[in-house]
Amino acid sequence: MSVTELEFQAHVVEGAPEEAIQGRSQWQLTWRRLRHDKMAIISIAFIVIMTLLAIFAPVFASILGHGVYQTFTGKGLSADGIPVAPGTNGFILGTDYVGRDLLVRILYGARISLFVGLSTTAMATVAGVIVGLVAGYYGGWVDTILARFIDAVLAFPFIVLALALAAIYGSSLAIVIGVITFFSWAGISRIVRGQTLSIKEKEYIEAARSLGAGPWRIMFIDILPNLMGPVLVLATLYIPTAIVFEATLSFLGIGIPAPAASWGVILSEAQQFYQVSWWYVVFPATALLLTTLAFNLLGDGIRDAMDPRTERLFAAGSRRRRRRAGKTRPPEPGALPPLTVSELGE
């Protein structure tokens, strides 16, 4: 068929709805799906409550009348010098080994955990995205150097570096944040680099170059928006890792220095007392567990909400489950497969 014969058809304007519709961005669509994910919403609620508790920890402390470093050797310790149980003498969650209020210390611990988790993840994400974009976009020797550096960081034993730094400079919050950031950006970089390698071959990148866009504009205006989904999911999942990381360092005594109320510090102190004072271990450990679990479930929820295919798979799965109710157990949230690179793709 020749084109000329079709010319008359050209008068037919391609049908399009007349009303002006504001196009929905991927974030709006993601939020709409996320809203229906119960686990994710519960996780968000928990994180918000935890954040509020952390922010208002001094208020709770003043209401209870127990300072975070205040020791109550009289009413806070039994005659044998053992911490008192929850509910005794106005200590809702009991006391620690020198008679400090455990609840107040856990609330102050939330401040450190959330601050370390969020600040390190934010810095690691920014660094990881920049390094990944530069390595992936420029390629060549720039990529070779950066990619080998990423591999080196991922292969490095982090505890050894943390120990060395703590030995040289003494342990401090700044070193903890520095160490966690240093070991977190590489994972994000690797994902970003891989995605950049595939996105930069897209025709719209060539279109941007043909318009005269420079490399930085292409990286941050054209490529980055296509990466934000996977990066957001990764960042959400890095927060709990960083929180556990901080707790680990503090537990080992190379993190936040001892009098401070970090969850890791509390757990470390509790080692000698858990046989006589169960609350000393259970409450800070529960706070740590629930906080990391909430961030992990939220990350999973965002990942599922980003990918419409996952939603359909989940919907089909739940229908099947309802049909076979009682026969099979729904999979545990913890049994979800770990995040892989391929799952992050859009």
Place this chain on the structure above:
Amino acid sequence: MSGTLPADAAAPWASASGSGDDALVRVDNLVKHFPVKAGGLISRTVGHVQAVDGVSLAIGRGQTLGLVGETGCGKSTLARCIAGLIPATSGTVTFDGKDITNLSRRAMRPFRREIQMIFQDPYGSLNPRRRVGSIIGDPFVIHRTATSAERKKAVQELMERVGLNPEHYNRFPAEFSGGQRQRIGVARALALRPKLIICDEPVSALDVSIQAQVLNLLSDLQDDFGLSYLFIAHDLSVVRHVSDAVVVMYLGRAAEQGPKDTVYDTPRHPYSAALLSAAPAADPESAAARQRIILTGDVPSPINPPNGCRFHPRCPKAQDLCSEQEPVLEGKAGDPAEHMTACHFPVQTGENLAAAGRGSHS
């Protein structure tokens, strides 16, 4: 014989588009070889993909040059070299009298406003995460030619001009059909009022009825803005419809080039003749009457192209000379000066190549 065309062979037919010396774009003996690397850690070059190997052409102001050839013949590579998206190995590209071959990004910037591209894939050429308004507004931002209020107005005017609803400014590309997306691509290319638009198979991915709409849009815009087009396609009827002049490429070389009518009516190169005989015809009677020239074999590898005439292994008229000597692109007997063919044994008017092909190959 010589691997590339002698440079002086390029000069006389520079008026392939029929516009003489005031051509907007002039490409002289352009060569683009991609190295083929082998080895692990330390790679070494073991060969070259000779994507474009000595092509010369000219595009007149306000005219359309059609570039045809089968997949892998170097059409798109040639276009990208002209657009400055990939550096040429050798040869020159002259735009408006200025040499723009292998300019740095900064030096190329003013020419980016003059040379724009429309891409083949309407799905791949628009960033799925950005709103249409900002995609079309990109050229203004990159070249800092408008404030944001002016930009929005300009974008909406452009959208209206290419037949899109300006109210859809805030939508994402995924919310448009293929034809509408291609219109978005046209609007983006048009934004800076370029002189040349390189259309890299702009309608190949579209439905036939939509093809006509987009082609008519391009033709209207050419009239309104005095645009020149380099129009790449493998659909010969589309090229015939839009072009003033045609270049037929085969394996990185120009097989035949000249004004549209003489090339289509009296193809001299057996390859052009075979392509034209294979083009589908809308009229069933003429479709039944025509005799197709069936080419045998595949396109040879551009890493190791055949000696002599690159078409000789598949050519129904090939003789010993064809594998020994590289034919020069030149005017053949009885053709207008601009109509050039690179063939030792050009097709004569009325010659039945289909019969010759069967005789020698089956």
